[in-house]
Amino acid sequence: MDNGNFKLDADTVKVMWVKTYNTDGKPDWSHIFPYYHDQIVFQDCIQRIEGKENFMAMCDRLTNRCKSLRMDLTNVVQHSNVITMEWKMTMSFRKSPDTPIFGATRLTLHEDGRIIEQRDYYDIWGDIFNGIPKFGKAYRKFMHKYFG
Structure with missing residues (x-):
């Protein structure tokens, strides 16, 4: 295959990744x-x-769980073979309201220009708990008390 x-x-990430998620239905x-x-x-x-087939299967599982997903x-930004992006992903599951999750992704490119490593960083519980009345404040207080 010619890569x-x-x-x-x-620039390609800015264009292509936004097309992946939409407000009209499931991500593709x-x-x-x-x-x-x-x-x-x-x-x-x-x-x-590990492996592209396993990665694609993970993406399919996320699609099946979400009612909608937007990013x-x-x-x-890019420095050498590393592209980093910050994002806000808004997901909606079966009976839950839209939940925003904030994070960042580091893409490491192989010498052929394709992604060889992707590392996503986010605080899934903190962002989800923020949407639960009273619980979000208790979670943040706990985290501050025990982790600074």
């Missing part, structure tokens, strides 16, 4: 999968996934 068509840069990653190397390693605070990107 020349799938070399990634910060099919247009960005060619930018991922077959040996991709994905990691976030919940899981570590707004900010501060997409």
Whole structure:
């Protein structure tokens, strides 16, 4: 396969990743999968996934769980073979209201220009708990007391 068509840069990320998520329905990653190397390693605070097939299966599971999902990107920057972006992802599950989660992603590019490593950073519980009356404040107070 000629990977020349799938070399990634910060400008391409800004265009392609926003197309992935929409407010009219389920997310669709099919247009960005060619930018991922077959040996991709994905990691976030919940899981570590190795291999493109496993990564695509994880994306399908997220799609099936969400009623809707939207992502707004900010501060997409590139330094050498690393692209970093900040984001706000708004998800809605079966019976729950829209829940915003704030985070950042580091994409490391393989020498062929495709993503070989993706690391997502976010505080899933803090952002979800913020939407629960009274509980969000208690969670933040607990975190401040025990973790500074």
